[in-house]
Amino acid sequence: MKLELRGITKRFPGVVANDAVDLVIEEGEIHGLLGENGAGKSTLMNILYGLYTADEGEVLIDGEPVTFAGPGDAIDAGIGMVHQHFMLVPVFTVAENITLGVEHTKGLGLLDRRSAEAEVHRLSEEFGLPVDPHAVVEDLPVGVQQRVEILKALHREARLLILDEPTAVLTPQETEDLFRAMRSLKESGRSIVFISHKLKEHKAIVDRISVLRRGRIVGTADPATTSEQELANLMVGRPVGLTVDKADRETGEAVLAVRGITVLDARGKPAVDGVDLDVHRGEIVAIAGVEGNGQTELVRAITGLDPVAGGTIELLGRDVTAFGRKELLRAGVGHIPEDRNREGIVGDFTVAENLVLPMWDAAPFAERGRRRFGAIAEVAEREVDDFDIRTPSIHTTAGSLSGGNAQKVVVAREFARPLDLLVAAQPTRGVDVGSIEYIHRRIVDKRNEGAAVVIVSSELDEVLALADRVAVMFHGRLVGPFPMPVSREAVGLLMAGATPDEAMGATR
Ligand SMILES: Nc1ncnc2c1ncn2[C@@H]1O[C@H](COP(=O)(O)OP(=O)(O)OP(=O)(O)O)[C@@H](O)[C@H]1O
Ligand SMILES: [Mg+2]
Incomplete structure (x- = not known):
């Protein structure tokens, strides 16, 4: 036709x-x-x-x-x-x-x-x-x-x-x-x-x-x-940078310390099977892997969405294993969730409300039990501008935004507050190249400011561009992290289940 x-x-x-x-x-x-x-x-x-x-x-x-x-x-x-x-x-x-x-x-x-x-x-x-x-x-x-x-x-x-x-x-x-x-x-x-x-x-x-x-x-x-x-x-309509500028940076103390955690799937089988992971101030650890190897469950556990069946999670030396999601978010953890429609935005709320969601009842957005709409609007206007969120206004409901703009609301919100740990799952899924450039820059800025950053991405380009260290999830286990540079071929082999020796050896 x-x-x-x-x-x-x-x-x-x-x-x-x-x-x-x-x-x-x-x-x-x-x-x-x-x-x-x-x-x-x-x-x-x-x-x-x-x-x-x-x-x-x-x-x-x-x-x-x-x-x-x-x-x-x-x-x-x-x-x-x-x-x-x-x-x-x-x-x-x-x-x-x-x-x-x-x-x-x-x-x-x-x-x-x-x-x-x-x-x-x-x-x-x-x-x-x-x-x-x-x-x-x-x-x-x-x-x-x-x-x-x-x-x-x-x-x-x-x-x-x-x-x-x-x-x-x-x-x-x-x-x-x-x-x-x-x-x-x-x-x-x-x-x-x-x-x-x-x-x-x-x-x-x-x-x-x-x-x-x-x-x-x-x-x-x-x-x-x-x-x-x-x-x-x-x-x-303007020249876009397709690569990320990232200078070397000294790393600091461990922000996240995961010890032997196990997370069970709906059928009671371990989706995450005894994972250890340390992430320090000033570094980006990227986790690659074929979808379904436990990375989703690992992120859900460290961001308080699902309980762990074993092991411990420490944040800046404090045991947060039993923390609920709200406690974790308020303890300095930022999360860009994989499923933005379920955990990211509330479609019936306005763009402004979504932009302050985890903090809506705390200062400066609320004081003595009253919401401060001026403070909310001020932050929302700035975020819409910085992240180039295409919306008729901050009072538009988030559910009517285009897919990529909804994603930008989630990303902007998590960047708007001080964070010790940022956990970003598929942060640029559905986002256009111009905005990918901007989001990548902001992620690197967070790392430069001293946050610890964990990125989970199925885009190898993104993993290789952002990582200071790269790890791979395979059958519920974490291989690595290895300091960059690690070749694309090596990461691909690890994703297919090769041992580190096989993967690194094959490409040297
Ligand atoms: N049902 C709706 N009600 C109100 N505004 C809408 C509706 N659907 C789309 N829009 C608006 O129309 C414009 C175009 O949106 P559209 O979803 O077509 O973009 P898109 O090119 O598909 O973007 P993306 O790459 O993010 O998916 C946006 O400004 C969006 O906010
Ligand atoms: Mg679309």
Whole structure:
């Protein structure tokens, strides 16, 4: 299908999310959408999928104008979408999720489970998207859940597939698998709109790139002939630094001392298995690892979200093993959580309220039982400015922010208070290159000011750029930390379970 958007404009209170956007997506094309956080990418795609109605402009399919009253109409027209946040029913099986709403029925409304499952099987074979139709969705890793979303769209006969930041939550291997499936979808004549903040990915998979800035298309680029630096400059509108400046620094006392901690998963098995870790003032320890090796649980334990089953955690010599989350946050621990929607922001609260969340009932934001709105607003305005949070105002509810801007609210908040320890999990997930540059600079500043910093990231580039020492989680155990420089290859080998000798030896 050939799809054309003409003069699409969409306004929200206080912001023009899309401003007279023209865009053509050819049949059998993978079209990249690139743009800063809040540039209007998701909004434009939500219009195309019938979730939002444009204030102006039209959509044409194969030259014919179409109007969508809802996603049902878009689906009927052959458009499928995989959202930034998945929309599956967690307690249903893969097959149930895929066939939900388009169940095969035998005559009198009896569900024909068998033929639905056969169809799912056929699609998954054809496009290289392996899933177990009987598996319950909530038990599956995100990469597989995403395949389910894609299969669901294909089952509804999508000819054009919108993938909104599909790789943000994927491991490098899962990304490779997704790209392979995308190529075979393209070969079948389907079109794909691909949204990602990772410039490398646009260069690897996309045929043509359209760049959005503040709601407008500012250019198109050929990924084969445009460098990452040129792409970054085009989307941000100024030169962007893609590397981190970090001077050597003396380290100080141990801020965090973890001794032999064990954390159990929901089934009672050790997800973290006897981990020791010291982190000192003035250093960044980066923890790499393939998702699911215990790094999430390790962070949850040291930030007071989950109890430990054994071992101790000390903060500046004080035993904090039994501290709850609030106590820890007030004892000088900052946390940028991996799941910003669950632990990071409160969607119904305003941007300002979210920016002072852990301190809302303490000075200077509250005094003698009264909230001090002036103090809250002052801090909020400054943070919005410093972190370039694109929001109509500090009184806007955080739930209406774009994905990357919501992440910036969480990051800004944790930087706004004095910290001895900063624990940052996937701090730049979903964040645009300009803001990654800024967040990385602020993390290095925190370290330079004498905080101890722990970063958990599945982005090897980020790990290698920020780490003073690097460790790897594998099967619940921590290998390292090793002082930098450690090569990318060595970290990769450790992530795959090699011993330190094997990993370091192989690359010397
Ligand atoms: N439902 C909504 N209500 C109010 N404002 C909204 C809504 N959805 C989006 N916006 C605003 O529209 C603008 C564009 O947001 P959009 O989500 O399209 O950005 P994006 O390019 O997808 O960004 P990101 O890379 O962070 O995902 C932002 O300023 C956002 O705050
Ligand atoms: Mg978005």
